[in-house]
Amino acid sequence: MNAAAPADEAGIAAAIGDAYAAREPLLVQGAGTKAAMLRPAQAARTLSTVNCSGITLYSPGELVFAARAGTRLADIEATLAAAGQHMIAEPPDFSELLGATGGQTLGGIVATNLSGPRRIAAGAVRDHVLGVRAVNGTGEVIHSGGRVLKNVTGLDLCKLLAGSQGTLAVLTEITFKVLPAPEDSCSVVLRGLEPPEAVAALAAAIGSPFGVSGAAYLPPSAAARLGAHSSLTLARIEDFASSVLYRSERIRTLLGEFGRSEIWPGDASVAAWDAIRDASVLKTEPDDAVWRVSVRPSRGPDVLQAACEAGARGYLDWAGGLLMLAGAATEELHAAITDAVRRAGGVWWVLRAPAAWRANAAMVPPEVPALAAITRRVKAALDPAGILNPGRMFAGV
Amino acid sequence: MIKLPPPKPEVLARRDQIIAGLRELVPGDGVIGDTLRLRPYETDGLAIYRQPPLAVVLPETTEQVAAVLRFCQANGVRVVPRGAGTSLSGGALPLEDAVVVGMMRMNAILDVDFADRCATVQAGVTNLAITGAVADRGFFYAPDPSSQLACMIGGNVNMNSGGAHCLKYGVTANNLLGLRVVTIDGDILDIGGAHLDAAGYDWLGLITGSEGMLVIVTEVTVRILRAAEGARAMLAGFRSNAVAGACVDAVIASGIIPVALEFMDRPAIHACEAYAEAGYPMDAAAMLIIEVEGAEAEQDFLLGRLAEICRRFDPISLRVATTEEESAAIWKGRKGAFGAVGRITPDYFCMDGVIPTSRLPETLQRIGEMANDAELAVCNIFPAGDGNLHPRCMFDANDAVQFARAEKLGADILKLCVAMGGCLTGEHGVGIEKRDLMGVQFSSGELDQQRRIKTAFDPDWLLNPAKVFPLQPAA
Known part of the structure; x- marks a missing residue:
């Protein structure tokens, strides 16, 4: 395969310009840790941003960080941690789930817009992107947003490009907001609840004034991966140590009606939330398909039940609004899950599936015709020759 | 013109x-x-x-x-x-x-769902009416532009409105879940819903802030949040803008994210004090109002730390509210700012540029010099944590010469914001006002890219066509 990994934006622009001139599609990627997600791009050449790396701006007093697209998350997190700050959206590392090695890059994180447990309290990756530099499908460098926390100047291409899976433009540099890392954290944990009462408890916790920043339910199969013998319902608090102490006690009182709770302090809580974030609590067989689902939180238990009755395993995050599901890669299970999501009002992504299935089936819900037409026109507005990751998100786009 | x-x-x-x-x-x-x-x-x-x-x-x-x-x-x-x-x-x-x-x-509140922490309303519902519909259960809708009594959620979506509490709660875009919109073709589309993440392109994010150029928004599903147990403010006056700016940096770097962090310069302090008699330090060159949230003990803890930080910057005055009433007294002058400035000038432009907060002192100094040159008065009151300057540039619209000078000063201030690494508008939008300055912030290629996206939604440019983009030379 013809592969290019230029070291700078000019190199990326030149590579795309060449591909545009030749009308040759490009497989666009960073480190490729999420290559197994969604549909395979139909391309003979690869363009990687992995060598276009380096932190370009970090101003802790302004809560602003910028780095080139190929910068590894681990390097970013280490730099932030040294100044007592962190990435707000807590992006997951799905390497184990997706059978990948090597560290994910900032560009990949933004292009897929995958967020961790803190999304429910503090927003998604896309919410914290302040500015981007990118190269569109004709090789033209464009920027949107900037390095300030508030900016409504012009159309918000930062949000359009975040989550666009490299199909509209190739991100070369991203500026994003960061926040102080909490001094302390803990989890209030209830054992043995069924999904509906667990989600009711999590709704009460999230709907309290006590700043819950994570709210998950692990059925027994997932809880077992944390060494528990029955289901776990977890509410996380992150703040100054004195606030964590005060707030966790208030939440225990609030959740009294759901049973006796316990406190998982700092390290135990952090380990549990890392496992929830990265889906390592999800037991998968090598040939399993994996689905990620976003629904109205109170409907999470219905979707989980329908999926489990059809043979899947899974767990709930985002107070019921996010499901991670695994099971046999069969059309029956896929239909059972997607039907349940449709009834509940939400969306699904196939994160892992056999190659033939990925190439031929929809990996996200199809859009209604009027919206699909806008999708095609917006794609053409940025990538007129259709050379950037064609088919990655939707067939023919 | x-x-x-x-x-x-x-x-x-x-x-x-x-x-x-x-x-x-x-x-x-x-x-x-x-x-x-x-x-x-x-x-x-x-x-x-x-x-x-x-x-x-x-x-x-x-x-x-x-x-x-x-x-x-x-x-x-x-x-x-x-x-x-x-x-x-x-x-x-x-x-x-x-x-x-x-x-x-279209001003109906269609659905309030406390279990799922969202509300669906028609586009003509006012910003404050959303909070009004959920306040009895202790919830609120976070973005709070100063026009919130009158402005409508559909307009907030189209302008991606901010407010005084953005640093902690984000702007409109961060508080939306779904939209019902109508395209120029007359197609009714549902974008997002009551779920957090959407598949496909981020239409919600693109439409938010698109200033009525892509679609018409008819219904909005917003996130509603449970309000904190309480809030309390403190006030600190400093010897110079530079010292106050350094204090802002130190606050943010300390790990505390205040729910409000307001900066007022000397002209603003004087205007507000004359109007509201809030007891502001008239000898200070700049003043900060800092507010924190939480239970009483949490407020005490945070205000204690903040007071400690402020003391490192040799404040002229330092007042930490110990009660809700004392907190309200600190806010009294700031909340009357529009009236206060209105009283000392027949007309004023409220600009909306944003700068990196590290450039605060030099930007304010430069604005002062530019105002002197234009023989116009400018005062500055703004949320310091996000650098969204709101210089109020005072003039008399009946004086054509002064009006022209004020318009030029306004444009020059916005160009300065861009030169400082910031942007033309943080929350008011480009509209007609800043349309012809877009070339300061974007290359012609970048503007063309944005125009092509507009065209993808509205091929004949019928939706709000004279806004945001400089008019094309007559074809």
């Missing part, structure tokens, strides 16, 4: 037929065509520009909006969407040949 595109003669010539056609789609008094009744729609919050529209339509349903847009598309009629008309950038300024689609009759 700003230029508007020439009206289409064929549309003006068919005015009566167009109004008659609209009346078939929106019955009763929902179509306004007579000159006198069009007058209230000729301007918005940027009242120096006026232009009555061809007609005004006040639909009551999404289906009526769809029928109106289909009709306008078929007849080549331009459309200007309008909420409460509070835009400070002229976002709702009509065109002579345009139909204004006013959303004020």
Whole structure:
């Protein structure tokens, strides 16, 4: 395969310009840790941003960080941690789930817009992107947003490009907001609840004034991966140590009606939330398909039940609004899950599936015709020759 | 003065037929065509520009909006969407040949769901009415632009409005879950819903802040949040803007994110004090109001730490509220700022540039010098944590020379913000006001890229066509 990994934006622009001139599609990627997600791009050449790396701006007093697209998350997190700050959206590392090695890059994180447990309290990756530099499908460098926390100047291409899976433009540099890392954290944990009462408890916790920043339910199969013998319902608090102490006690009182709770302090809580974030609590067989689902939180238990009755395993995050599901890669299970999501009002992504299935089936819900037409026109507005990751998100786009 | 595109003669010539056609789609008094009744729609919050529209339509349903847009598309009629008309950038300024689609009759709260922490409302519901509908259970809708009593959520979506508490709670875009929108083709589309993440492209994010150029928003699903147990403020006066700016940096770097962090310079302190008698330090060159949230003990802890940080910057005065009443007294002057400035000048522009907070002292100094050169007074009151400057540039609009100087000073201040690494607008939008400055922030290629995206939604450029982008040279 013809592969290019230029070291700078000019190199990326030149590579795309060449591909545009030749009308040759490009497989666009960073480190490729999420290559197994969604549909395979139909391309003979690869363009990687992995060598276009380096932190370009970090101003802790302004809560602003910028780095080139190929910068590894681990390097970013280490730099932030040294100044007592962190990435707000807590992006997951799905390497184990997706059978990948090597560290994910900032560009990949933004292009897929995958967020961790803190999304429910503090927003998604896309919410914290302040500015981007990118190269569109004709090789033209464009920027949107900037390095300030508030900016409504012009159309918000930062949000359009975040989550666009490299199909509209190739991100070369991203500026994003960061926040102080909490001094302390803990989890209030209830054992043995069924999904509906667990989600009711999590709704009460999230709907309290006590700043819950994570709210998950692990059925027994997932809880077992944390060494528990029955289901776990977890509410996380992150703040100054004195606030964590005060707030966790208030939440225990609030959740009294759901049973006796316990406190998982700092390290135990952090380990549990890392496992929830990265889906390592999800037991998968090598040939399993994996689905990620976003629904109205109170409907999470219905979707989980329908999926489990059809043979899947899974767990709930985002107070019921996010499901991670695994099971046999069969059309029956896929239909059972997607039907349940449709009834509940939400969306699904196939994160892992056999190659033939990925190439031929929809990996996200199809859009209604009027919206699909806008999708095609917006794609053409940025990538007129259709050379950037064609088919990655939707067939023919 | 700003230029508007020439009206289409064929549309003006068919005015009566167009109004008659609209009346078939929106019955009763929902179509306004007579000159006198069009007058209230000729301007918005940027009242120096006026232009009555061809007609005004006040639909009551999404289906009526769809029928109106289909009709306008078929007849080549331009459309200007309008909420409460509070835009400070002229976002709702009509065109002579345009139909204004006013959303004020679509003002129903459709659903409040505390379990899922969201509310679905029609576009004409006011910002404050959303909080009003959920406050009895201790919830609120976070973005709080200062026009929140009047401004409508549909307008907030289109301008991606901010507010005083953005640093902690984000802007409109961060607090939306779903939209029902109508395209210029008359298609009704549901974007997002009550779930957090959407598949496909981020239409929610692209439409938010698109200033009425892509679609008309008819329904909005917002996140509602449980309010903190309480909040309390402190005040600190400093010897210079530079010292106050350094203190802002130190606060942010300390790991505390205050729920509000307001910066006032000396002219602002004096104007507010004269108006509200809030006991502000008249000898200070700059003043910060810092507010924190939480239970009483948490407030004590955070205010204690903040006071400690402020003391490192040799404050002229330091006042930490110990009760809600003392906190309200600290806010009293700041909340009267619009009235206070209005009292000392016949007219003023409220600019909206944003700068990196590290450039605060030099930017304020430069603004002061530029105001001196223009022989105009400027005062600065703004949320310091996000660097969204709101220089109020005072003038007398009846004095044509002064008005022209004020307009130029305003533009120069915005150019300065961009040169400092910031942007033209943090929350008011580009609208008509900053349209011709877009080239300061974007290359022509970048503007063309944005125009192509507009075209993907609205091929004939009928939706709010004279806003945001500099007018193309006549083709």
